[in-house]
Amino acid sequence: MGMTITEKILAAHAGRNEVQPGELINARIDLALANDITAPVAIREFNRIGVEQVFDRNRIALVPDHFTPNKDIKSAEQARTMREFARRFGITHYFEVGRMGIEHCLLPQEGLVLPGDLVIGADSHTCTYGALGAFATGVGSTDLAAAMATGEVWLRVPETIKVIVNGTDWNKWVGGKDLILYLIGKIGVDGALYKAIEFTGETISALSMDGRLTMANMAIEAGAKNGIFAPDEKTRAYLERRARRPYKFYSSDEEACYCEVYEFDLGDIEPQVAFPHLPENTRPLSEVGTVSIDQAVIGSCTNGRIEDLRAAAQVLRGRKVNSNVRLIIIPGTQEIYLQALTEGLIEVFIEAGAAVSTPTCGPCLGGHMGILAKGEKAVSTTNRNFVGRMGHPESEIYLSNPAVAAASAILGRLAGPEEVK
Amino acid sequence: MIIRGRAWKFGDDVDTDAIIPARYLNTSDPAELAGHCLEDADPDFPKEVKPGEIIVAGKNFGCGSSREHAPLAIKAAGVGAVVATSFARIFYRNAFNIGLPIFESPEAAERIRKDDQIKIDPDHGRIYNLTLNEEYQATAIPSFMQELLAAGGLINYVRQKVKNGV
Numbered sequence: 001m002g003m004t005i006t007e008k009i010l011a012a013h014a015g016r017n018e019v020q021p022g023e024l025i026n027a028r029i030d031l032a033l034a035n036d037i038t039a040p041v042a043i044r045e046f047n048r049i050g051v052e053q054v055f056d057r058n059r060i061a062l063v064p065d066h067f068t069p070n071k072d073i074k075s076a077e078q079a080r081t082m083r084e085f086a087r088r089f090g091i092t093h094y095f096e097v098g099r100m101g102i103e104h105c106l107l108p109q110e111g112l113v114l115p116g117d118l119v120i121g122a123d124s125h126t127c128t129y130g131a132l133g134a135f136a137t138g139v140g141s142t143d144l145a146a147a148m149a150t151g152e153v154w155l156r157v158p159e160t161i162k163v164i165v166n167g168t169d170w171n172k173w174v175g176g177k178d179l180i181l182y183l184i185g186k187i188g189v190d191g192a193l194y195k196a197i198e199f200t201g202e203t204i205s206a207l208s209m210d211g212r213l214t215m216a217n218m219a220i221e222a223g224a225k226n227g228i229f230a231p232d233e234k235t236r237a238y239l240e241r242r243a244r245r246p247y248k249f250y251s252s253d254e255e256a257c258y259c260e261v262y263e264f265d266l267g268d269i270e271p272q273v274a275f276p277h278l279p280e281n282t283r284p285l286s287e288v289g290t291v292s293i294d295q296a297v298i299g300s301c302t303n304g305r306i307e308d309l310r311a312a313a314q315v316l317r318g319r320k321v322n323s324n325v326r327l328i329i330i331p332g333t334q335e336i337y338l339q340a341l342t343e344g345l346i347e348v349f350i351e352a353g354a355a356v357s358t359p360t361c362g363p364c365l366g367g368h369m370g371i372l373a374k375g376e377k378a379v380s381t382t383n384r385n386f387v388g389r390m391g392h393p394e395s396e397i398y399l400s401n402p403a404v405a406a407a408s409a410i411l412g413r414l415a416g417p418e419e420v421k
Numbered sequence: 422m423i424i425r426g427r428a429w430k431f432g433d434d435v436d437t438d439a440i441i442p443a444r445y446l447n448t449s450d451p452a453e454l455a456g457h458c459l460e461d462a463d464p465d466f467p468k469e470v471k472p473g474e475i476i477v478a479g480k481n482f483g484c485g486s487s488r489e490h491a492p493l494a495i496k497a498a499g500v501g502a503v504v505a506t507s508f509a510r511i512f513y514r515n516a517f518n519i520g521l522p523i524f525e526s527p528e529a530a531e532r533i534r535k536d537d538q539i540k541i542d543p544d545h546g547r548i549y550n551l552t553l554n555e556e557y558q559a560t561a562i563p564s565f566m567q568e569l570l571a572a573g574g575l576i577n578y579v580r581q582k583v584k585n586g587v
Contacts (some may be wrong), residue, residue: 024565041449041489048576051583067447074447124487124511140489140515146579154565189434190481194510223481225510278434365443365486384485386438393442393461 002253004160005228006196009135009250013118021159021259029059030134031112032147033121035103035361036064036075038140039082042122045145054089055151061093061112062086063103066361071368101333101359104128104217104301108209109333111242115231115249120144120153125301125383127219131212132239133231133249138220158225159259160196161187165203167266173417174269175311176211177303177381177401179203180218181272182264185282193223195259198252203266204229209238210307217302218383221279271416273379274399277387285404288414295378296327296409297390298402299357300364303381304332306339308402313345315406315417321353322412328370330357354409366390372397379408423542424501424522426473430535431462433479437512440483440491449490451497458494472499475541477533479505483512489519496521502541504548504559506530517566518575524548529557 003011003018011019013027034042039062046054054060062082067075086094093112100106104125107113115133119126122144129136139153147153163183184191197219204212212229219227229235230251239247271285298304298312309331321327329349331337337359340346349356362369364382372378372391377398380390385397398414407417439462441454448454459466476495482505483491492515495503502522516523522543529548533539537552546559562570572578 024563037443037446038487038489041493044449045576049580049583066443072447078447078449122487122489124485126487138487138511140487140492140511140518142489142518142575143514146575149583150579156563189484190507190509193481193507223484223509365446366438367443367446384436384438386436386485388442388461389438 002255002257004196004198004252004256005133005230005250006135006160006198006226007157009116009118010155010157019157021157023157024154025157026152026154027118029120029147029151029153030117031059031061031119032144033061033063033103033107033119033123033126034144035066035123036068036079036082037066038122038144039085040078041141042144042148043081043085045142046148049145049149051149054148057090058092060091060148061107062091063095063100063106064097065100065102065359066365067367068360069097069358099334101336102301102304102361105304105332105336108132108213109242109335111239111244114239114243114245114247115235116247120147124220125217127224127226128213128217128301130216130219130226130228131209132235133229135226135228137226156194158194158196160198161192162198162200162258162261164201164261164263165266166201166263167203168206169267171270173271173401173403175401176207176214178269178272180215181274181279181282181399182269184218184222184279185272186262187222189221189278189280190223192219195224197222197224197227199227199229205232208307209234210305213305214302218279221383271401271404273404273414274385276385276396276398279383279385279399285416291377291398291414292412293325293379293408293414294376295370295372296325296405297363297370297378297380297382298405299330299332300361300382301332302383303402304330304336306336308381309336309340309345312402312406313348315403315420316352316410317348319352319410319420321409324412325409327354327409328357328363329354330362331359333359363390379405379414381405423540424473424475425540426475426501428475428477428533428535428537428539429466429470431476431478434481434484435462435478436485437483437488437491438485441488441494446488446490451493454490454494455497458498467498470498470500473501475501475539476503477530478503479530480507482508484509487511489515492516492519492521504529504533517569520570520574524559526557526559529559532557
């Protein structure tokens, strides 16, 4: 019987020849991840298990990125709890402020997640690593605690939805963000509940690694367990100077079973904007009407990579942010920040009147560095526009790609790059 | 053990930011989290919810973040159980892992009204609406997850395994 990529990776990590959707398996993990919000709870639970050591100090990644640089005393205490745990067990992949990045930008960059891996993270956007052909999924802190002790996790083998995107005739301003928002708009925020989404088709093959990471990142926004791409030459090129251990390319068999198949045409997809308060409330850019904005955020684990910053800079170069708008730009990692600096992008941003921040999840989850007041509206390249996500429960978030966010910052309203004169 | 209490009603896609907003995630103290549970969705909830009361909601309850603070806040608020049309997957795992009883039942989610008196028999997945004099069946819980519940959550289950050298 044929298997999907997801089924093959799960079978390999459960020591089995094959697995079937619906089965519960106990699987070996290649990496476990937590951040400054989820690690403290995981550490509390880990300490209850009664083991002397973590399963492997080289296969745990701890990244202080949510409320860091520490936004208040309580956040500082949480970051310290994680730091002390990392020291106590000699965790190799602990990344301190100044050397860190937003976890899902950082781990692929550092070569810590590789094709064929099984990765769990106490963060819902752990599904990002599916872009590299890994099985990666978000779990809670207790799952993470158990995995840090045993190196294993229990999983239900998901059914797979196949999403085919055809065409290579790109609208210049359409990217991975628009493809994934378009899909979520079609299938809804629970359209892939408990399931895997496998992305394929000529558009997907042509998509850059940064674009694939953006798409896989938001699989959770359709309720999916994981999003996954068959690794290819682009994946290999991305990993060339990053991977420090062997990895394995898996691909789905011809006769693999899919519970659903969706097929889209790139030609039908224009830049997308998700209106409040769910990522499924998408509209094509041409139908957004007049929505004035108070803030624009460009960054996050969804769109904080170099290609995103280049797109924003292309729109902002030689222009000014509207006097009614605060534009906040957050490179995803220190390496991306430095690259943007070398390419002159940071200069473009500052000359345009943007605030540029050290890497942090900050405003995306309403933590710090750009909280909205009552009634304020933001356009944001982040992943969620739930009620109160970025601040006051009566504020609003409109999700878009980086070029649309940049154009909107210039015009003071939701707008496309082509409207900027 | 039978769960019995008054119903609180919520809609579809109740996300983890609604259950516990990130502005309170600089702590993981359950009591502190409970004080803000669902406050953006219903400001009366954290102030008035009483031990044993039951949350009844629509589809995709607990969507969004992986924050275990969400089921922790609900549990610490004294909620006896959550009944919903469906649950987001990370919330579903987390609830079992920490021992918060949850029941998937589209029929119950549709029929139960705010303030109805509800009784749940967890062993058989039977949900009784004492106000309307109706009965609903919840989706069966996979046997491995029943083991987790019987052990008192994932940590106790793993502790047992570690102790037995498995």
